[in-house]
Amino acid sequence: MAAPLICPSILASDFARLGEEVKALERAGADWVHVDVMDGHFVPNLTMGPAIVKAIRPHTTLPFDVHLMVAPVDPWLEAYREAGADVLSVHPESGPHLHRTLGAIRKLGAKAGLVLNPATPVAVVEEVVDLLDLVLIMSVNPGFGGQGFIDSSLRKIERVRGVLDRAGSQAVLQVDGGVTAANAGACVAAGATALVAGTSVFKGGADAYAANIAALKAA
Numbered sequence: 001m002a003a004p005l006i007c008p009s010i011l012a013s014d015f016a017r018l019g020e021e022v023k024a025l026e027r028a029g030a031d032w033v034h035v036d037v038m039d040g041h042f043v044p045n046l047t048m049g050p051a052i053v054k055a056i057r058p059h060t061t062l063p064f065d066v067h068l069m070v071a072p073v074d075p076w077l078e079a080y081r082e083a084g085a086d087v088l089s090v091h092p093e094s095g096p097h098l099h100r101t102l103g104a105i106r107k108l109g110a111k112a113g114l115v116l117n118p119a120t121p122v123a124v125v126e127e128v129v130d131l132l133d134l135v136l137i138m139s140v141n142p143g144f145g146g147q148g149f150i151d152s153s154l155r156k157i158e159r160v161r162g163v164l165d166r167a168g169s170q171a172v173l174q175v176d177g178g179v180t181a182a183n184a185g186a187c188v189a190a191g192a193t194a195l196v197a198g199t200s201v202f203k204g205g206a207d208a209y210a211a212n213i214a215a216l217k218a219a
């Protein structure tokens, strides 16, 4: 089994030192930088606008994978792409026309991601599979870092793996929420190819990032 891509969520970083934090992640062996955008409406928390993404973009060459927890999402796609997003991931609940939204992301030259909340049915993946570069399975209800992994997410990863494989899709299958070295192996065994982790990467401070990332890859 190939090692998963490790995508640290900067939601758990020191916001006062974001530029240094993304540099430290690159040195520590991260594959992508995961940016959690929350609008205080779609989810009960408020985080980073496009100006912040633009400000940290020059500090690393790692791809920026931007998870938009925003509704309506369509008016924000271009701004985050211009700010430096490489992947833009959206929820089917974020607008009335998911098919159009995914097409718009690709038209902007970004990779298109679809995010499933714990209660979002897997069937939606089948309807738009040809438009997907990534599927993100939320293993917590989105809005906050530091929550516990919902165990039924493993079965959901397996089911989405089946949908992608049957369609011949090469989309990245990412999991996010409560991911630790203790459950990372089970996520990969279920079919995940990328792991988002906040708390378990940033714990222990910058000197621990490399070991924390290595532990996730090895699991």
Ligand SMILES: O=C(CO)[C@H](O)[C@H](O)COP(=O)(O)O
Pocket: 009, 011, 012, 036, 067, 140, 141, 142, 143, 144, 145, 146, 147, 176, 177, 178, 179, 196, 197, 198, 199, 200
């Ligand atoms: O999207 C998120 C919350 O909505 C975070 O990316 C996720 O929860 C990661 O944080 P942690 O690893 O601490 O659970």
